[in-house]
Amino acid sequence: MTTSPSEASTVIEVRADSDVVRVRQSVRDFAMAAKLSLVDQTKLVTAASELARNTLVYGGGGEARVRILERTGVAGVEVVFADEGPGIPDVDLALTDGWTSGGGLGLGLSGTRRLVDDFELDTAAGEGTRISIVKWRR
Numbered sequence: 001m002t003t004s005p006s007e008a009s010t011v012i013e014v015r016a017d018s019d020v021v022r023v024r025q026s027v028r029d030f031a032m033a034a035k036l037s038l039v040d041q042t043k044l045v046t047a048a049s050e051l052a053r054n055t056l057v058y059g060g061g062g063e064a065r066v067r068i069l070e071r072t073g074v075a076g077v078e079v080v081f082a083d084e085g086p087g088i089p090d091v092d093l094a095l096t097d098g099w100t101s102g103g104g105l106g107l108g109l110s111g112t113r114r115l116v117d118d119f120e121l122d123t124a125a126g127e128g129t130r131i132s133i134v135k136w137r138r
């Protein structure tokens with residue numbers, strides 16, 4: 001299986017609430033360009049919105065990269081969130097439905113994982129967090 005990025009990609013700084021809106025809009029644009037179904041567009045936008053908010057609230061800000069991927073002729077949209085915040089000490093716990101370290105519902109990460117096709121989380125205490133999600137056209 002080979003995955004090669006297309007030319008089309010964009011980087012959005014995530015520093016304020018208004019940036020979360022920009023991430024949503026950009027992800028919607030890419031999802032439409034990749035011809036994802038309306039339901040899958042909405043799933044990806046919802047997932048990206050949750051991760052953008054986590055990047056802002058817990059990661060202290062960071063960036064989102066959005067791009068179209070192609071894998072053996074099938075298009076998909078990848079969104080990668082990266083921050084240089086405190087990291088996630090216990091990933092299994094953080095991915096548990098209902099677990100929050102703050103005042104949230106604790107459904108962002110677990111819900112996001114269910115909404116997308118590919119979900120990769122790299123983090124280390126004190127070294128930040130990188131989360132990559134992909135939704136493929138079907």
Ligand SMILES: Nc1ncnc2c1ncn2[C@@H]1O[C@H](COP(=O)(O)OP(=O)(O)OP(=O)(O)O)[C@@H](O)[C@H]1O
Pocket residue numbers: 050054055058059083085086087088094095099100101102103104105106107108109110129
């Ligand atoms: N980028 C991040 N950096 C550090 N910790 C994070 C990051 N993203 C998530 N976390 C940790 O993982 C926990 C779970 O995240 P999740 O999005 O599932 O829930 P929440 O943000 O607390 O609540 P909700 O998203 O449902 O409002 C957070 O409470 C936080 O402790």
Ligand SMILES: [Mg+2]
Pocket residue numbers: 050053054104107108109
């Ligand atoms: Mg959250």
